Amino acid sequence: MAEQTFDKKQLAELITTTAGMLRLKNVHDVCQLTAESVVKHSVFQRSVVSILEADDTFNRMGFGGLSDKEIEKLHKMPRSSLSSMEKSLSSKFRIGRSYYIPHDQADIEGLQSKRKPTAAAKAKQAWHPDDFLFIPLYDPDGKIIGLISVDDPEDQRRPTAETLLPLELFATQIAAGLENLRNVEKQQEMIQRLRDQQQVVLELSTPVIQIWDQVLVLPLIGSVDSARAQQIMENILVKIGETGSRVIIIDITGVPVIDTLVASHLIKTVSAARLLGARTILTGINPEIAQTLVHLGVNLSDIGTKSNLARGIASALEFTGKAIVPVK
Amino acid sequence: MERTRHISISNEHDIVLCRRSSRELARELGFNLVDQTRITTTASELARNIFEYAKKGEVIIGVIENHEGHLGLKMTFIDKGPGIDNLDAALGEGWTSHRGMGLGLPGSKKLMDEFNIESIVGKGTTVTVVKWQK
Amino acid sequence: MEIRVPILKIKNYLIVPIQVDLDDNAAARLQRDILIRIEQTGARGVIIDISVLDLVDSYLGRLLGDTAQMAELMDARVVLTGMQPPVALTLVELGLRLDNIYTALDMESGIELLESLL
Numbered sequence: 001m002a003e004q005t006f007d008k009k010q011l012a013e014l015i016t017t018t019a020g021m022l023r024l025k026n027v028h029d030v031c032q033l034t035a036e037s038v039v040k041h042s043v044f045q046r047s048v049v050s051i052l053e054a055d056d057t058f059n060r061m062g063f064g065g066l067s068d069k070e071i072e073k074l075h076k077m078p079r080s081s082l083s084s085m086e087k088s089l090s091s092k093f094r095i096g097r098s099y100y101i102p103h104d105q106a107d108i109e110g111l112q113s114k115r116k117p118t119a120a121a122k123a124k125q126a127w128h129p130d131d132f133l134f135i136p137l138y139d140p141d142g143k144i145i146g147l148i149s150v151d152d153p154e155d156q157r158r159p160t161a162e163t164l165l166p167l168e169l170f171a172t173q174i175a176a177g178l179e180n181l182r183n184v185e186k187q188q189e190m191i192q193r194l195r196d197q198q199q200v201v202l203e204l205s206t207p208v209i210q211i212w213d214q215v216l217v218l219p220l221i222g223s224v225d226s227a228r229a230q231q232i233m234e235n236i237l238v239k240i241g242e243t244g245s246r247v248i249i250i251d252i253t254g255v256p257v258i259d260t261l262v263a264s265h266l267i268k269t270v271s272a273a274r275l276l277g278a279r280t281i282l283t284g285i286n287p288e289i290a291q292t293l294v295h296l297g298v299n300l301s302d303i304g305t306k307s308n309l310a311r312g313i314a315s316a317l318e319f320t321g322k323a324i325v326p327v328k
Numbered sequence: 329m330e331r332t333r334h335i336s337i338s339n340e341h342d343i344v345l346c347r348r349s350s351r352e353l354a355r356e357l358g359f360n361l362v363d364q365t366r367i368t369t370t371a372s373e374l375a376r377n378i379f380e381y382a383k384k385g386e387v388i389i390g391v392i393e394n395h396e397g398h399l400g401l402k403m404t405f406i407d408k409g410p411g412i413d414n415l416d417a418a419l420g421e422g423w424t425s426h427r428g429m430g431l432g433l434p435g436s437k438k439l440m441d442e443f444n445i446e447s448i449v450g451k452g453t454t455v456t457v458v459k460w461q462k
Numbered sequence: 463m464e465i466r467v468p469i470l471k472i473k474n475y476l477i478v479p480i481q482v483d484l485d486d487n488a489a490a491r492l493q494r495d496i497l498i499r500i501e502q503t504g505a506r507g508v509i510i511d512i513s514v515l516d517l518v519d520s521y522l523g524r525l526l527g528d529t530a531q532m533a534e535l536m537d538a539r540v541v542l543t544g545m546q547p548p549v550a551l552t553l554v555e556l557g558l559r560l561d562n563i564y565t566a567l568d569m570e571s572g573i574e575l576l577e578s579l580l
Contacts, residue, residue: 282535285535285536286501286536287494287497287498287500287501287532287536289535290497290532290533290535290536291493291494291497291528291532293532293535294528294531294532294535295528298531298535303535305534305535305536305537306537307504307506307536307537307538308504311537340485340486340487341485343485343486344483344485347483347517348483351516351517361548362547362548362551362552364516364548365516365517365546365548365549365551365552366548366552366555368516368517369517369518369519369552369556372517372519372521373519373520373556376486376519376521431520431556431557431558432520434557435520435555435556435557438555438556438557439552439555439556
């Protein structure tokens, strides 16, 4: 029998595949393309690529050379767990960096081949349909992050370290790519979560309160940056629309300073509120903010100002034809 | 009574010195109250321009006489600042917008009898004004 | 030596008599002091008396107008009193209309005006 060496063409083709694959944006697509490449460029005609999830089970994500029915069947099967896999990760099964478990020593659910063993297969170096071969994918710390399982070699022979080389190199590339992708995905998840949290905080800190029939009050506390100012503007206008309020009191007693960007947001809010038929009363302006607003050329005719919230409310009530009178 | 005063401009207080100096000389020359005010206000505006745009410069306030023997008060404002690149715009009324900024040059021109300005970008500016006795 | 213009408080009003020729820094300080005093006292009216000033140039004129607007944002009204006729004429000739500030002939009429406004 001719000595089996690794197939250089195979290697070249697999490596070329990884180049394109690493441009894919999600783990699922990478697994799928991996499985398909394995089937296309190696002797194995069936492949399943699985990723180890946080709960230590393998999620089958890529399928090559399987019919839809077989894929469906696999989906229905329970996932293999890391602990059950570990039994197979013993050195007696190791070839190179892969693990080959002959059918008579396997006790894991595997892939079921449709092909009947051929005559050649009956020879000692034959591959049996129930043989199991998989290549683990490792992260830089040496932890398993997934598996490439393969089955049904064209030549129906058992693998050797040499023949598996291209596939193993391929697996190493894929593992690196997957690890990168997962990091990116994790990062994006974190960023999105932070953004969602920020959004909640923004909304909580700019509550527009309806204190009377047509009067809204927005007490601002703390520093206001451009993002918050934007949120405030939207909240106010929505609330005016919802309640049909004719007066909105914005109390900035608790705001020490505003920059010109925020000041112009405020001025825009006043103009927009006016378009919705509401008058704005600003209360609690301190000297610094008074100077900023005048230097910006604020048009005072759009805004009413009162020194404190109490006066602002009294003015607002008066404006809407109401008054607070002592109870006799 | 021929007196020429030189005032160096390098800080805000020097603007006040220009006001005082021009007021004294205008009073001595017998200008009426309104003209005195016009003169000192002009001195304040143009001295401030020096300070604001060039950071330092010189003001010369003195008496002059014309060929008919009339006396007048002449003030010259010299700086080596950035110069004005669009004189027409600087002298035009369009400048006097939004809260009254940039009124110094066109205002002074209106308050005084004679007004002359020379400015070279990168070299500096010289403004000369005269108010004649009536 | 820093010139500091005194700010006096009478009832609900502040009285600011400007009795020296202010340089630009002193004028800016005065604006700040007035606004801070308004905040501290909750005063609703301010009289700025310039009857001693024989000169108001565009800088001071603008500053006074701004101060009136800033004070209004803080719910206080400013009345400028005692402007000398030559000063008024010169300001107008300069092109500064100062229509963003109330004016009165003297302090007494200034206070009357404040009372009618508030």
